Amino acid sequence: MATRPSPRFSIIEVARKAGVSPATVSRAFNQPEIVHPDTLAHIRNVAKRAGFRPNRVGRSLRSGSTRTIGLILPTLSNPVFAECFEGAERRARESGYSVMLTATGYDPAVESAAVQGLMDHQVDGLILTVADVNKSATLDDLDSSGMPYVLVYNESSTHPFASVDNRAAASDMVAHLAALGHRRIALVTGPLTASDRARRRLMGARACAKKLGLETVQHIAMSSHTGSDADALKAALRGKQAPTALFCSNDLLATAVIADLVALGLSVPSDISVCGFDGMRFGALLTPPLTTVAQPSDGIGQTACSNLLAQIHGQPPQSNRLPHCIVVGGTAASVRR
């Protein structure tokens, strides 16, 4: 079991040892059905003995395909994105594709560099989430590059994506809150300028409120995407017109908001209702369990990957809106009379 310096065989050595041409060895690995069974067995034997495995870099350069896709997500520490990755990676692996993954930490500079870097690596396609579909330099680059890609979580009429219908989902949650008797609802988000999803959710929430004759959904902006802002929260809760329900634009934010409310001496849901958006598994473990809008993140990843692979194989780009559902937990309750 000595650690030899690994004199990595090439297809040429194998060909010589097997007494055939390099082309035949190549065929033995790529189109075994067209080489003579005896030759095939012999080559496989020699290759195995020598510990030979085709070098994918050589193959990629020659064939023009790396059989690798790139994934660019804000952070894997948000279980929503982690699940999305798992769905996509599994699907990719099943099709013989590998995945390069970059976490941007919501930094547009990292995001843009990641796209460039993955393109330099000649990935066959890209799955990514951008802050805002409508003004993303990254996305413009991508469009003009001809590289196949699919967005996840974003929605757009001009770019392929896999996502829930954020407007409808937010609307459904507002309807749920309204059914509980809430008439003053606020949507809590991170910086709106940095998230087209948050904007869509706000639109959906407002549309529903209007339809149901509720007061306009207020908007409370936090400075970070997943962290709460105790001061902003306190300010928003002052006065007679304070909202009775806080609809947070993601689950992580909801947990942070709940923690802040508790620190403020409020109790959820008896003093105020809170709900989230995402449906991360951990929400169910909280006490009370988090009321939220569940997105099928694994499915979003899987679908995006399927669509991307289809594109890579020449199909036209395609978008999918996956079904969401309201998870009734215990953080949103009937409003007190």
Add this chain to the structure above:
Amino acid sequence: MATRPSPRFSIIEVARKAGVSPATVSRAFNQPEIVHPDTLAHIRNVAKRAGFRPNRVGRSLRSGSTRTIGLILPTLSNPVFAECFEGAERRARESGYSVMLTATGYDPAVESAAVQGLMDHQVDGLILTVADVNKSATLDDLDSSGMPYVLVYNESSTHPFASVDNRAAASDMVAHLAALGHRRIALVTGPLTASDRARRRLMGARACAKKLGLETVQHIAMSSHTGSDADALKAALRGKQAPTALFCSNDLLATAVIADLVALGLSVPSDISVCGFDGMRFGALLTPPLTTVAQPSDGIGQTACSNLLAQIHGQPPQSNRLPHCIVVGGTAASVRR
């Protein structure tokens, strides 16, 4: 903004357009300091105008380095591994390395295929977690391949790793429980045969119990790594000699166990104490917050990556034991008299 079929330029075209040799263009990108400033500016200009970026596949083939590392982890849905990935990826990116990631779902076959696949891709090194360092076919392959690698979460005297000291960590937790008055403690794990970490934790727990004169730490094996087994649990809790504290070998398992206990009509911690191992962030959000042994997962990933890069650059392999700490939550309380 037409989607041109992208007639990807090569270094040769750029060289011709710029009136220099391909080698000079290559130098302009790789060792800009040795080319004449005017030439450099001119080449950069031409390259930029043509939208040229060096093809990393060509470069990799020629140079023998892909500047890519492989990461193989059981699942990104466990926030512990997600954080580890983030630490490693960030560190890699800072050094100009990209990351290919595979989630094995604890399946040895996937694990082994992933190692092969990443080696086929000519990654420069590998970071991975294996079920059992002492009998891992995967690891044997790796050793004989000469590919640099660093284990994460595993510990070994013969393989480089980055991990906490699992024995000491488990011992510390047992000491903590003992200080709360517990004398009958059980360690709850998934299949022991499939996790050297669980085994080390059991050893550490037993050693500490012995030292402190407690009863031997019982072992309750669940059939899955992170799911609880209500029947096994019920059986273990029968009788006068039932444990007063359940030490779960990971946080996800701890949450599942707590849920089962609650379903059994027991209350944590007043009827029985429970604690976990990992220190996932969500533990702090539970009610009561999870008492656990925190591992610095981001740091483990970062350290592993640093050590791997050092190895890739010719340094000898190195192992690191990172510090753990006991997080006192509310799921473990003083034993009732």
Add this chain to the structure above:
DNA sequence: TTGAAAGCGCTAACAT
């Protein structure tokens, strides 16, 4: 069914 030859895009000797 197999072989010969060219070349994917790039870099590293070696020359100048």
Add this chain to the structure above:
DNA sequence: ATGTTAGCGCTTTCAA
């Protein structure tokens, strides 16, 4: 400081 040349490992015509 720049150019010439060869070739990394593989696949893919084109021939046989």
